[in-house]
Amino acid sequence: MRILLFGATGTLGSRIAAELTERGERVTSASRTGHSPSPDIPAVTVDPTDSDSVAAAAEGYDAIASAVHIDPDNVTAVTQGLLDGARKAGVRRIAFVGGAGSLKVPDGGDLVDTPTFPAEWKPIGLAHRDELNLIRPVTDLDWSYLSPPAAIAPGERTGKFRMGGDDLIVGDDGNSFVSAEDYAVAFADELEQGNAIRRRITVGY
Secondary structure, three states: OEEEEEOOOOHHHHHHHHHHHHOOOEEEEEEOOOOOOOOOOOEEEOOOOOHHHHHHHHOOOOEEEEOOOOOOOOHHHHHHHHHHHHHHHOOOEEEEEOOOOOOEOOOOOEHHHOOOOOHHHHHHHHHHHHHHHHHOOOOOOEEEEEEOOOEEEOOOOOOOOEEEOOEOOOOOOOOOEEEHHHHHHHHHHHHHHOOOOOEEEEEEO
């Protein structure tokens, strides 16, 4: 599978790139800077907010994946640029690294709206919720959106985790966590297998 990966040099993007490459997929790093997370991964310079730029880079690829850092200032431009670019390039498969803020907690509300959600992360959480709301109505692309749990950090690749839908996954110890490495495994699984087409899913221990 030929995959154009946006945000490949970030914490999650670099691990997704490594996981996919290890599986034999052909990954190209796409960014405004043209940087790559590894000498083994080719890179192209692309503006994710420009659908024509995205389309030109994605021509001939099987899938687009986005691990772009989302914030309130870029959420609409990046999300729409990637979706429209995929359409123009004729690439139906697109997968997004999502946010945890829109996951449901036991009372039925969103995690980002709870009193314990860290104030410094709230703008990012709200931006990711906006991102998901932009993606959900799309019916002409085979999109998937993978939300992490409440906490994610570099750690160990175990390959052992639970998958869910719109509800926050919490472990028996009361923590909602997954390593960045296991998140990358779950993301690569979904990109390859397409078990959650036009759905948001989540992962956790």
